[in-house]
Amino acid sequence: MKEITINVIDEQGEAHKLKTPIEMGLNLMDVLRSHDLVEGACGGMALCATCHCYIESSHKLSDQKDDELAMLDQLFSIDENKSRLACQIPITELIDNITVKIAPVD
Numbered sequence: 001m002k003e004i005t006i007n008v009i010d011e012q013g014e015a016h017k018l019k020t021p022i023e024m025g026l027n028l029m030d031v032l033r034s035h036d037l038v039e040g041a042c043g044g045m046a047l048c049a050t051c052h053c054y055i056e057s058s059h060k061l062s063d064q065k066d067d068e069l070a071m072l073d074q075l076f077s078i079d080e081n082k083s084r085l086a087c088q089i090p091i092t093e094l095i096d097n098i099t100v101k102i103a104p105v106d
């Protein structure tokens with residue numbers, strides 16, 4: 001099974017290197033949540049922002065949909081250039097070796 005690597009900087013500044021398979025239809029929040037790095041309270045509906053993270057690497061990600069943009073827009077901790085909801089990022093080969101930083105809870 002093909003795996004990708006996800007580099008994570010948690011809220012305490014600690015680095016984690018995660019491996020995850022790409023064939024299971026997961027999103028980035030699913031993977032972060034399975035390692036207790038985010039809460040993912042709404043289950044991936046773009047409704048809670050508990051999976052808010054900053055993309056620190058230069059990966060080209062899919063465009064944001066309106067519901068993600070609307071959610072991010074409500075956050076004090078938004079970074080216009082880096083903020084994403086992890087639940088809206090599918091696990092594919094395109095994000096292999098991505099680096100994400102968990103955003104502070106608003």
Ligand code: FES
Nearest residue numbers: 042046048049087
């Ligand atoms: S899990 Fe709720 S917005 Fe991503």
